[in-house]
Amino acid sequence: MSGSARLVFVSVGTDHHPFARLVEWADAWAAKEHGPGVRCVVQHGRSPAPRVAEGHAYLEHGELTALMAEASVVVCHGGPTTIAESRRRGLLPIVVPRSPRLGEHVDDHQERFCARLAASGLIAPARDEAHLHELIDRALADPEAFRAEAGTDSTAAAVRRFGDLVDDLLAARAVRRGSRPRSA
Template sequence: MSARPLVAVVVGTDHHPFDRLVGWAARLHAEGRYRFHVQHGSTPLPEGLPGSGMLDSTELVSLLDCADAVVTHAGPGSIMDARDRGHVPVVVPRDPRLGEHVDDHQLRFARFLGARGVVTTAHDIDQLAARLHLAALAGHSVPARRRDSPTLARFEAMIEELVRK
């Protein structure tokens, strides 16, 4: 029997709590289908859910390389890190109506990238579970040339296009 897929969850470094995503990860972890490691920032980590407050760049790369799927907030850096390590991340944008951020830029950014197939998005726990199932089935491959990858170049071009708009 194979090991349960490892899911890396990255909430970033913003000081706003992201209890919604961390709570979803805790629920899915408790169901036993996946193993999780949550970079939880300033959000309290529920008991029994593995994670780290912050990860340095080496730790983050190691986690992303080992992960079968990646879930992240809609921060460009976190998305780019996941893409750079061969993942199509599942993005759960922070919602300012829930006190998770100061404005709706993550909602708009996730919608922009999702429409272009750069990420998949999840807005509730059922969507997250379905996206994780597909991501774990698809797996990922670590690109041989990370910094000069076509994916990274495409991502940077999309960011520039968004900024121009």
């Protein structure tokens, strides 16, 4: 992060459903006076661009991760990859899951996923617009409260466990095939 500038980075992900609700909430936050040196960048996808915050429809992966690395605060949809990328950079993401009832997604998997992560303290869920604004303000005022231990994401452990399970299944299958009588 350059100098005393603080970045609030907001990402709605790449799903084809618009997520105007999060863009509007973030833009309303950006419209408030936050003092010098606060920048809000919103990756808005198919949603209308923000009017006040800096907006980008889509970002290349390198641009997205560079903004996350620079960010003081990450606000995102309930996508696992965005949440993991944020945590990998040592930030506890503020998350607004997409709602199928509002046409933001096809089903409620983001809501269910985020409920589990919130129960484990892995995200800071925002219930509504006022709560989102409060969480962003709190994260800027007390950055340590919104830190995650960088690199402690359990993805590597999950991949190893998955690999072990596949190896076990393949070994069991080989044993079953070896024990079957072969036809002539």
